[in-house]
Amino acid sequence: MTIPPDSPQSLRASSLAPGEEKPKTHDEPPSGQLPGELLMWVLILSEITVFGAGLLAFLSVRLTDPTGFAEAQSHLHRTGAAANTLVLVTSGWLAALATRAAEAGQRRRLRLLLAVAIGFGAVFLILKGTEYADLWAQGIGTETHAFYTFSYLLTGFHAAHVLAGMVLLALVGWLGTPKAVETGAAFWHMVDLVWVLLFPVVYLL
């Protein structure tokens, strides 16, 4: 069968680098195989394990002083953290759309989507920075209470991942290949995934 040069199939094929396999889209039927880069999945599993262990340690230490942990938690910005959940899931959505745009060979669209996703990452960091600034203004540091030792460590480590993800999204946007964009978006979704586990444990329970 001949594919017309301006058809979506042709556009998709034209966006592939020589030797690059066509990435599997998320709307294709199940194949049983992990989508994307295997190494990225190893990283995702590692990050879930590290943050999961940190959150389990946090909850274990909380058993020794539940009242102190509850009082310390009341100084955090719950509303800002809840807003940050919306910010990250929206940013993840844009990254997912960018992956589809990359598969369709729409470089301009994928770059625009990733730029806005990066912008949402910046909003996340601004809200997080506002919380840190407020805590420091109250004289609250990592040594003030065990709660803060854990919360600064866990949320700070996560924020570092957000920053790294923003750099990675910019890089894959510049490269513009479907495989690169899918890999960068997968890292970004991992950052999102860790946050939805971290947020209720540190801010709500």
Added chain:
Amino acid sequence: MTRATKAWILLLALSAASTALAASGLIGAALALPVLALSGLKAHVILRDYLGLVVAPGWLRGFDLGLSLLILAFAGLALAA
């Protein structure tokens, strides 16, 4: 509407439900259990639709099982406090 867009809307709804629960004044198990369940659902949606494990149901079940055990451990420790 794409799968990613449906997932985004669902994630916004689940996040709004978590916030509503937290703002409701509930405490203890009445807060912890539904909030952690919603967290697990959000993680499932991210894995399935954003990360694309919908094409690998076996892997999705594996991740779901691991995250379910983790969240059950969170719940156990939260309720023990």
